[in-house]
Amino acid sequence: MEVIKAIPVSPGVVIGPAFVLHDVLERVAYQTVHKEDVKREIKRLDHAVGEAIRDLEADRDRAAEKLGPEPAKIFEAHLALLHDRTLIDPIRERVETDRVTAEFAVAEAFRSLAERFRSMESEVFRQKANDILDLDRRVLGKLFGRTVDRLARLTGPVIVVAHELTPGQAAGLDLTKVLGLATDAGGRTSHASIMAAALGLPVVVGCQRLSLQVNDGDEIIVDGRTGVVVVRPDEETLEHYQRDVERRAQDEADLKTMASLPTVTLDGTAVSLMGNIEFTHEIDAVLANGGDGVGLYRTEFLHLTSPTEPTEEDHFKAYTRAIEMLEGRPLTLRTLDLGADKYTQERAEEPERNPFLGLRSIRYCLQNLPIFKTQLRAMVRASALGPIRIMFPLICTVMELRQTKMILHDVMEECQDEGIEFDRDIPIGMMVETPSAALMARSFARDVSFFSIGTNDLIQYTLAVDRGNERVANLYTGANPAVIQLVKGVVRAGKRFDVETSLCGELAGEVEYTMLLIGLGLRTLSLVPSQIPHVKRVIRSVDIPTCERLSRKIGSLDSERQVRRCLSEELQKVLPEMVGGWSVE
Numbered sequence: 001m002e003v004i005k006a007i008p009v010s011p012g013v014v015i016g017p018a019f020v021l022h023d024v025l026e027r028v029a030y031q032t033v034h035k036e037d038v039k040r041e042i043k044r045l046d047h048a049v050g051e052a053i054r055d056l057e058a059d060r061d062r063a064a065e066k067l068g069p070e071p072a073k074i075f076e077a078h079l080a081l082l083h084d085r086t087l088i089d090p091i092r093e094r095v096e097t098d099r100v101t102a103e104f105a106v107a108e109a110f111r112s113l114a115e116r117f118r119s120m121e122s123e124v125f126r127q128k129a130n131d132i133l134d135l136d137r138r139v140l141g142k143l144f145g146r147t148v149d150r151l152a153r154l155t156g157p158v159i160v161v162a163h164e165l166t167p168g169q170a171a172g173l174d175l176t177k178v179l180g181l182a183t184d185a186g187g188r189t190s191h192a193s194i195m196a197a198a199l200g201l202p203v204v205v206g207c208q209r210l211s212l213q214v215n216d217g218d219e220i221i222v223d224g225r226t227g228v229v230v231v232r233p234d235e236e237t238l239e240h241y242q243r244d245v246e247r248r249a250q251d252e253a254d255l256k257t258m259a260s261l262p263t264v265t266l267d268g269t270a271v272s273l274m275g276n277i278e279f280t281h282e283i284d285a286v287l288a289n290g291g292d293g294v295g296l297y298r299t300e301f302l303h304l305t306s307p308t309e310p311t312e313e314d315h316f317k318a319y320t321r322a323i324e325m326l327e328g329r330p331l332t333l334r335t336l337d338l339g340a341d342k343y344t345q346e347r348a349e350e351p352e353r354n355p356f357l358g359l360r361s362i363r364y365c366l367q368n369l370p371i372f373k374t375q376l377r378a379m380v381r382a383s384a385l386g387p388i389r390i391m392f393p394l395i396c397t398v399m400e401l402r403q404t405k406m407i408l409h410d411v412m413e414e415c416q417d418e419g420i421e422f423d424r425d426i427p428i429g430m431m432v433e434t435p436s437a438a439l440m441a442r443s444f445a446r447d448v449s450f451f452s453i454g455t456n457d458l459i460q461y462t463l464a465v466d467r468g469n470e471r472v473a474n475l476y477t478g479a480n481p482a483v484i485q486l487v488k489g490v491v492r493a494g495k496r497f498d499v500e501t502s503l504c505g506e507l508a509g510e511v512e513y514t515m516l517l518i519g520l521g522l523r524t525l526s527l528v529p530s531q532i533p534h535v536k537r538v539i540r541s542v543d544i545p546t547c548e549r550l551s552r553k554i555g556s557l558d559s560e561r562q563v564r565r566c567l568s569e570e571l572q573k574v575l576p577e578m579v580g581g582w583s584v585e
């Protein structure tokens with residue numbers, strides 16, 4: 001038995017036979033054709049590209065049906081590549097001039113391009129290389145006259161294990177046959193992870209060498225909540241997880257009733273649970289799970305899924321849809337959080353050496369005002385339609401915040417001059433996701449009406465651990481006392497200066513942390529929609545004095561291990577049936 005602790009992407013536990021997707025790209029031999037066959041070879045090439053385009057269009061439509069229009073746009077980017085003459089023409093020329101086979105010309109062009117991306121050793125470029133290889137696989141599949149992708153030939157329920165999946169493969173997974181997914185590489189925010197999570201599959205990424213350790217048919221367990229993958233489990237572990245699966249199935253049934261119940265503690269304190277979304281269609285899940293609104297709309301996903309720059313109208317349409325779906329419930333629109341692993345590096349001529357510390361998020365917006373203002377205009381216009389709040393990401397200094405607010409005010413003035421209706425009192429807030437913002441929360445409090453603590457980034461910047469790097473995933477934890485101290489300080493500052501404070505990092509959805517967060521004084525949490533009923537159940541089972549006692553006790557601990565143990569034990573006391581997330585560490 002082997003236990004691998006990797007990066008959880010999407011919750012749920014599954015047990016089943018592995019289906020290992022080895023790198024299916026085969027060696028394509030150098031071969032030439034006779035002079036008189038060159039025309040036919042070019043025809044074959046054009047035909048294969050055309051067929052691949054048709055397949056992609058079908059996949060795009062299928063994804064649109066399953067996931068909604070926004071995620072489906074990832075395929076538009078692939079389609080744009082296949083329509084790109086600067087990519088395809090040199091392949092045709094190679095066949096024409098050097099009389100090589102269409103197969104060889106395709107493989108050579110796509111793979112050398114992918115290799116160039118790969119050699120840059122950046123996560124973002126690895127992803128881009130994957131997109132190119134996806135196209136290589138598709139076009140070669142057509143040329144060879146067969147489907148290269150084994151995924152299309154699945155027969156029974158399996159857990160897919162791969163080195164890395166392309167977004168196309170993730171979106172094409174057959175939900176009647178695929179139970180879950182585990183990959184060697186990738187981060188929580190890679191396109192394929194987003195796609196797979198949106199399908200509702202348990203997903204773990206960053207398992208390092210898993211695809212080499214597992215054979216087809218080997219029994220494996222994937223725990224998408226803790227990021228644990230167990231290979232060939234022993235009897236005891238298998239039984240433990242089987243009980244876990246049964247309990248969770250029963251739990252899911254019980255939790256369905258949770259959606260309509262109020263989120264109050266045993267002693268009557270109300271807590272607001274909001275949903276985090278990337279695409280508007282996820283609002284259905286927020287409401288079905290009993291969420292009170294949207295506490296974090298990651299609006300940058302409109303950029304990530306669109307081959308061209310979204311227009312003001314694109315933004316406005318998305319916000320209007322969200323407002324309509326929420327029917328008067330609150331909606332917090334976060335301005336573009338591009339950069340780092342999202343979008344800008346892929347399109348930059350000179351990628352940054354250290355993008356997580358580079359031109360990302362609000363910094364990127366402040367240096368790209370047309371993009372930023374386009375979005376702000378759409379937000380300002382949308383404010384006439386429903387209760388929105390605007391939130392700025394990655395604010396590090398007070399000057400940065402003030403500069404950002406000035407730009408928003410400029411946009412409002414422009415709208416006013418143009419006679420556009422909007423809400424003049426849109427609540428303006430900021431993410432607190434850097435140590436500098438957390439430490440200076442009191443100073444920021446004068447300039448905002450709300451704080452939202454982003455623990456995903458706060459953890460990475462406090463502990464100097466890349467949140468998407470599988471090699472240091474074991475060091476990335478919210479149980480670190482320094483992180484907890486920072487959260488505590490922000491909540492205190494918010495209370496002192498009457499700034500509403502919520503928390504929207506993934507910790508908000510981890511039940512082990514719920515009592516601590518309530519004990520620290522948080523009364524609004526924003527989390528992945530599927531976790532809302534789980535967190536609600538904890539809240540309905542505790543009282544405030546117990547949570548406050550726990551937070552004081554945690555405050556006296558100085559190691560992550562002690563913090564984890566204490567949180568687990570306290571949760572077990574309140575809800576003994578609740579499965580702890582750290583049982584197999």
Ligand code: PEP
Nearest residue numbers: 433454455456457504505
């Ligand atoms: C965070 O950093 O905690 C957060 C919620 O933002 P994101 O995960 O989009 O960076």
Ligand code: MG
Nearest residue numbers: 433454456457
């Ligand atoms: Mg963040």
